[in-house]
Amino acid sequence: MKRFFFVILYAILFGLSLQAFHFKLDHPIAEDISRLMPVKMKAIQAEDNEEAIKRIILEANENDDPISIGGMQHSQGGQTLYPNGILLDMKRYDKVLDLDVKGKRITVQSGATWADLQEYINPYGLALKVSQSQNIFTIGGSLSVNVHGRDIRHHALIETVESFRLLNAKGQILTVSRKENSELFSSVIGGYGLFGVILDVTLQLTDDELYKIKTKSLHYDEYTSYFKKEVLENDDVKMHLARISVAPGSYLDEMYVTDYYRANDQAQLSNYDTLKRETIIAVPKLFLGLSRYNDWGKERFWETQETYSANINDHLISRNNAMRSDSAFMDYSNPSKTEVLQEYFVPIDQFADYIDDLRKTLSDEKDFNLLNITIRYVEQNDESMMSYAKEDMFALVMLINQGTDRENKETSGRVIRNMIDVTLNHNGSYYLPYYGYPTKRQLYEAYPRTEDFFQLKKKYDPDNRFMNLFYEEYHP
Numbered sequence: 459m460k461r462f463f464f465v466i467l468y469a470i471l472f473g474l475s476l477q478a479f480h481f482k483l484d485h486p487i488a489e490d491i492s493r494l495m496p497v498k499m500k501a502i503q504a505e506d507n508e509e510a511i512k513r514i515i516l517e518a519n520e521n522d523d524p525i526s527i528g529g530m531q532h533s534q535g536g537q538t539l540y541p542n543g544i545l546l547d548m549k550r551y552d553k554v555l556d557l558d559v560k561g562k563r564i565t566v567q568s569g570a571t572w573a574d575l576q577e578y579i580n581p582y583g584l585a586l587k588v589s590q591s592q593n594i595f596t597i598g599g600s601l602s603v604n605v606h607g608r609d610i611r612h613h614a615l616i617e618t619v620e621s622f623r624l625l626n627a628k629g630q631i632l633t634v635s636r637k638e639n640s641e642l643f644s645s646v647i648g649g650y651g652l653f654g655v656i657l658d659v660t661l662q663l664t665d666d667e668l669y670k671i672k673t674k675s676l677h678y679d680e681y682t683s684y685f686k687k688e689v690l691e692n693d694d695v696k697m698h699l700a701r702i703s704v705a706p707g708s709y710l711d712e713m714y715v716t717d718y719y720r721a722n723d724q725a726q727l728s729n730y731d732t733l734k735r736e737t738i739i740a741v742p743k744l745f746l747g748l749s750r751y752n753d754w755g756k757e758r759f760w761e762t763q764e765t766y767s768a769n770i771n772d773h774l775i776s777r778n779n780a781m782r783s784d785s786a787f788m789d790y791s792n793p794s795k796t797e798v799l800q801e802y803f804v805p806i807d808q809f810a811d812y813i814d815d816l817r818k819t820l821s822d823e824k825d826f827n828l829l830n831i832t833i834r835y836v837e838q839n840d841e842s843m844m845s846y847a848k849e850d851m852f853a854l855v856m857l858i859n860q861g862t863d864r865e866n867k868e869t870s871g872r873v874i875r876n877m878i879d880v881t882l883n884h885n886g887s888y889y890l891p892y893y894g895y896p897t898k899r900q901l902y903e904a905y906p907r908t909e910d911f912f913q914l915k916k917k918y919d920p921d922n923r924f925m926n927l928f929y930e931e932y933h934p
Contacts, residue, residue: 488545492534493796494862494893495927497541499526504547508631511551511655515923516629518544524925527651529569529596533603533891534798536927537650543925546655548598554578555658562663563620568598568656576778580733585666585776587618591699591783598656603891604648604845606836606853607781608697608718610689613837614847616647618662625655627923645914648842650890652915652924667777668727669696669718673767676713678702679810684715685835685852686806694719697780700833701767702813702854705760706753710817712760713833714767718780731776743789749829750859756829797829798858800874801889802881803836803851812884819880826873827859843911846887846904853889871895878904894931901932909934 489496500523505511518525527546528538539545551569558564559582566575572593575586589595590605601622605615612618621635624646632654634642646653676684681700689695697718702710745762748755804812820826832855836847846853860870874895878888887904888896902908912933 486545488528488539489531491530491532492798492893494534494798494867495536495539497536497539497927499539499545500542502545502547504550506550506552508625508657511546511657512625512629512631514544514546515625515627515655518923519627519629519921522921525923526926527598527602527655527924529599530571530594532595533599533650535891535893536931537602537891539927540925540930548596548655551657552596557582559584562665563660564663565658565660566597567658568601568622569596571596572600573782576733576782579663580666580731580778583666583731584663585778586781587612587662587664588615589781591781593782597659597661601647601656601659602649602651603889604842606834606847608699608834609781610698610835610837611696612664613835614839614842614845616841617839619643619647620660620662622646622659623657624653625657627654627919627921631657641914642918644841645843645911645918648844648890649911649915650928651926652929653918654924664777666727666731667696668721668724668730669775669777669780670721671770671773671775672717672719673771674715674717675764675767676715678711678713678813681713681715681833682806682809689715689717689835692719696720696777698835701763702831702833703760704828704831705756707757708760710813710820710831712764714764716767716770718775721774726774727776730774731778734779734782746829750827759829794863795859795861798860798870799892800856800858800877801892802854802856802877802886803846803848803888804854804881804884804886805849806835806852808884808886809852812880812886815880815883816877819876820873823873825869828856829859830857831855843907843914844890844905846889848885848887851886875900890928894928898932908932 486499486502487496488499488502503514524540524543525546526538526540526543527548529548531538548569551567552574553567556565562584572589572595576593588607588609590607600615606613621633624632624634624642626632632639636643642653689698695717700713700715703712745759749759834853836851836853838849839845839847860866878896878900881888882903
């Protein structure tokens with residue numbers, strides 16, 4: 459009798475566990491890289507061909523399912539998620555369709571990564587014009603956030619796009635360029651997947667080149683004049699980045715710059731054009747890890763960064779390798795903490811005053827764990843409806859360590875909103891792919907064409923087939 463009871467109990471428990479397993483399969487939990495907003499989706503679907511992706515859209519229309527579009531999902535504010543919706547995972551849609559070596563252009567499916575492109579074009583002596591410093595992201599995702607990078611002669615990604623094909627909410631495929639469906643060109647690039655599925659893109663390329671790296675230490679109040687004279691006015695400088703200290707002893711004061719000069723002897727390029735792989739991960743991972751925990755760690759991390767900067771002075775590097783920065787050392791796994799990004803854009807002539815005000819704002823925020831600030835340059839460009847580059851600006855990319863509980867999110871939100879207000883007071887703006895800490899007022903002030911953008915969303919997708927949590931949070 460007892461044995462029979464246990465058999466029945468086991469059968470019941472097995473049935474319940476099987477039911478729970480199928481529920482998870484039918485209602486998968488999806489989240490972006492920040493892990494701050496796990497979302498229960500109706501389904502996650504990934505296809506490798508155009509017709510199959512089109513069927514997903516048509517079936518969603520029949521079932522009235524919202525669709526979110528994801529690549530590597532490094533956006534941190536729900537831009538690739540929507541509750542009980544279909545997550546269209548584009549990573550399998552990753553083929554190179556055409557390469558015009560002489561014309562220096564490539565057509566590629568949107569799920570390919572920048573690393574895929576570099577592997578493909580490097581043997582032909584070609585390189586990317588614009589991409590992020592890390593090459594792990596998909597082309598479609600990068601278009602959707604309109605990225606920029608280290609290149610100071612080519613700026614926002616939109617500048618390098620000739621055309622793309624868009625699968626819209628009706629299941630129609632449109633060719634989009636500056637001349638054809640131009641309204642969509644300016645709204646889809648930087649449009650966070652709200653207008654349709656970017657299928658494939660034709661991008662302009664450039665020649666791979668050999669660069670000589672030059673590094674220099676300076677103080678923050680010297681940076682603008684240095685940049686104008688030594689970088690912008692020197693045509694030999696092709697790329698640039700800077701870092702400013704967040705270590706307590708030199709907080710928002712000490713900086714170092716890294717400039718990439720076109721090397722005099724380009725014949726040496728063949729000695730440096732093999733694409734590099736990440737090999738030395740343990741050391742930077744160790745020092746970044748130490749910086750998460752206390753001020754001593756932050757001092758050691760800054761010393762390590764300065765030492766590394768000095769050691770690479772006069773080194774030679776190919777353009778393609780300069781555009782594939784290490785990223786594995788930044789991988790972070792902690793059950794109660796995560797790392798979020800913020801990026802603020804400030805006019806170059808206001809940089810020093812901005813840093814002074816930012817320092818005052820953060821001086822008493824002992825619980826705000828700022829790990830790193832990298833600085834790049836973006837030239838004014840208003841092609842994208844949601845352009846962040848209202849004038850020539852420095853972009854400050856901040857890495858922040860925070861807890862995942864409500865109290866820590868509230869603390870981060872308060873500090874970030876304060877930093878955004880400081881940025882807006884200096885006629886700046888902030889980048890949109892991150893957690894929804896900013897207020898609607900801040901969004902509309904940073905992006906004056908936000909209302910027009912939302913009106914175009916209603917025009918081209920009146921049934922809100924393409925949805926995400928960013929739009930849910932901020933649209934009227």
